[in-house]
Amino acid sequence: MYSSRLIGVGAFVLGGAILFAVGLFMIGERRMLFADKFEVYTEFARLGGLENGSTVRVGGLDAGEVLEINVPAGPASRFRVKLRIREDLHPIIRTDSVATIQTDGLVGNKVVQVGAGTERAPRAPNGSTIPSKEPFELADLIRQMSETVSLANKAIVQLQADIETVFGQVDTTVEEANQLIRDVGTGVTAITAHASRVAADSRAIVEGLRAGKGTIGKLLTDDQLYRDVASIAKQAEEAVTNAKQASEEARKALAGLRDRSGPVQGVAADLRQTLSQTREVVADMAENTEALKHNFFFKGFFNRRGYFDLDEIGTAAYRRGALAGKDRSALRIWVDAAVLFAKEPNGLQVVSAGGKARLDSAMAAFLPYPPASPLIIEGYATEGSHDQQFLDSRERAALVREYVIQKFHLNPNRVGIMPLGAVADGSPKGRAWDGVALALFVKRDALRSPNRQPAAAPANAR
């Protein structure tokens, strides 16, 4: 017979020991201290924060840990990482299983993900080394991509200038040369149009990346995204090469034209060929960056901003209030065409000195508002047919946009144009307007706060 006290003490000590052991077991099981294991090596040039004890996953299943990390002997070799993996997963770890470093969820813990191998390859023996794929930094990649794109853009613009000077130097107008100039002209216009779209889109993506810092972790693990960005970067490089080649060919064509001895015909054909290739590459690139921009990881950012791209808003949607809608109000300043524009001797329409002064004062009224507010240059024209009005209004808006962007160093992504023909509801002249209106779309809360109140309230705010 034992006293109840002795039984209590026995229960207390034994129960406590068992409870403690349960804790040990739970940790031990997770660390797989009690399971059969095998070890393989893999190598990385960059660890991105991987440490001893980091989790190893096989096909997404927690399967082991990083046992040790050996520092490379020299710059040429890589970190050698020893992985300990549950023996029961050995059948799917083959010599062609690829190890990658990934980010675990939002906390940012680094884990090694080991993919299943193929049936053809033998099992990775204990102590062998399996291939790896380096971790990549999306931000780096995109930065690199947009640099290449701007390089391509520059090369193409340079090409056009080259070609123009080249053919400008030709005193005799050869029928062939004329033809070439026309071809090159249209080709280059198309290419630059695409290239500037690519540049704009990649700017938007980098912006989205910066705004969505919290999601970077996820981006790093998205293989598809990596492939997209990588292929765009490759296309950009191709475009640069093409543009350079076209430039070279143009120069050759010039030389041919000069001494009238070269195989002009052949060179011109080559040039055409290269240009059309370049155009195709750049068009593809434009499509890809466009798609990348719509990638769902950036959606949140663009949704919050309220628009993907100002030029994507059609006039009909704009008139319905695509931008003014929900939480933004438009501040409008109307400027008459008579004040704004002048015609140069060669017939080209430009912004006049008086027009510039008027635009400067109009923009001054907008300065107190958050710089992120989108600015739309609405173009209006009352003369001529319907389509003439449209074209005129677009040209006017484009001229004004160009001017204000340059003068005030505005972010081109935030300044759009909107050719609206003749119809102008609420203009000072009633239902029609001839000229432009600068419309700033300001968040309502920014509008309300008194210290943000502009000194001179812009006319006709609605």
Added chain:
Amino acid sequence: MVELIGKQVAAILGWTGAVFVFGVRALREAVRPPFELRELTRQVFEVGWRSLPLIVAAGLAIGVVLSMHTRASLERFGAEALIPGGLALALVRETGPLVTGLLLAGRVGAGIGAELGAMRVTEQIDALEATAVDSFKYLVVTRILACMIALPILTTVMNFTGIIGGFLAETVITGMSFRLYFHRAFSLVEMTDYVPATLKTMVFGFIIGTVASYLGYTTEQGTEGVGRASTRSVVLASILIIVCNVVLVKMTFFVFPEAAG
């Protein structure tokens, strides 16, 4: 003024030294026969078993509160899945050991201080000696050992009831199963978090037992001396536990650098 402070410092150092010598003497006596197993059992019962209701209740409450706090902070990052792990890590590494130590300093420290103090002033300790019993071994060593045995166990109980408390708070909101919760709870805890933190509470037990026994065993001046021994035990043991905890945590990091993460 400087002289006064000097005297105070000297008094504190002298006191600490006396307690330390007292505790070391107890440890040395503990390994020499005779072993007072009967009395040790009685003390483990008093210190450990009798503290269970307090520890279980406190553990559940702390689990619920910690769970609500971790939820509030982790929810912002969309990392709700980490709630059990974060809670268990906080409990096992710091909250469990420290709270158990302080609770026991309150409950047991006061009890031992008062009991031994009363035994001293009513000559029961002399009576033990006159009965040819080594009162130090019989009263002091057993109490210190009982505290050292009980604290890691009570800390473990606190850790687990804390996890259960966290589970209760969590399942009300998300309906998570206990199996999953329990599994996730141990997803971030490493051996180096668990074992040293639990075993260090033996030091807390040593502090509680030694300080309270010292104050009680050396009580003078009659009944008011007993009350003083009791309250002083709680205050001084609590302070020493908090100070020692800092040292022990640093030491743990030194011995197990992995635990510093």
Added chain:
Amino acid sequence: MRRDTAVRLERVTKAFGGRRILDDVSFEIARGTAFCLLGRSGTGKSVTLKHIVGLIKPDRGSVYVEGEDITALESRELARIRRRMGFLFQNAALFDSISVGENVAFPLRRHTALPDGEIRKRALEKLDQVGLADDYKKMPAALSGGMRKRAGLARAMALDPPILLVDEPSAGLDPITTGEIDELLLTLKKRAGTTLVVVTHNIPSARRVGDELAVIEGGILIAKGTAADLDRSSEPTVHDFMQSSGAG
């Protein structure tokens, strides 16, 4: 030193915090005799008893118990000597966390290998001798002062020690019970040859029990001898003392 000396104090001097409590105290108690220590409160009687069991060490002088100087003994040896002594504290000093019966059983449990039943039987016997047979299971806090005193005496007798030290056994007792305790002590002395050291204020008791009486005053042993010797003493304090009825 006579071979049949149970206890001998030799020039024992003790001071507490600079106050001299015992000053050059010497006496000798023969085996199987009863020694009664008399004196006013606060004169150092209890301190003297505590010297005999080694609870207090003298500043100067020696304490011999059964021929051994206990002031020079280390704790294990001291424990061996203490097992041969029973001590009733002035305030009984019962262990208040265990029952009255277990208090009496405590020395038996500590120092004998007897089975539990036998220990209980013996403890109950001792309680019966002091008239507390019905109080085995009571807790000490539930007893009156006089009952606690008797329980303390039972505990002191538990191991049937050859030397029994009792500090004011009859304080707070009615005259009838006092008589019974006296009888009990006399029986122990006669039947078991127990050496008795009794501190008391009760002169009739001392006359009845004591073979030798000593009076202590201000830490000094001022008189020593049989009751008849002290009756003849010219010392006024001794004279006053012997004339008092001194109950309590």
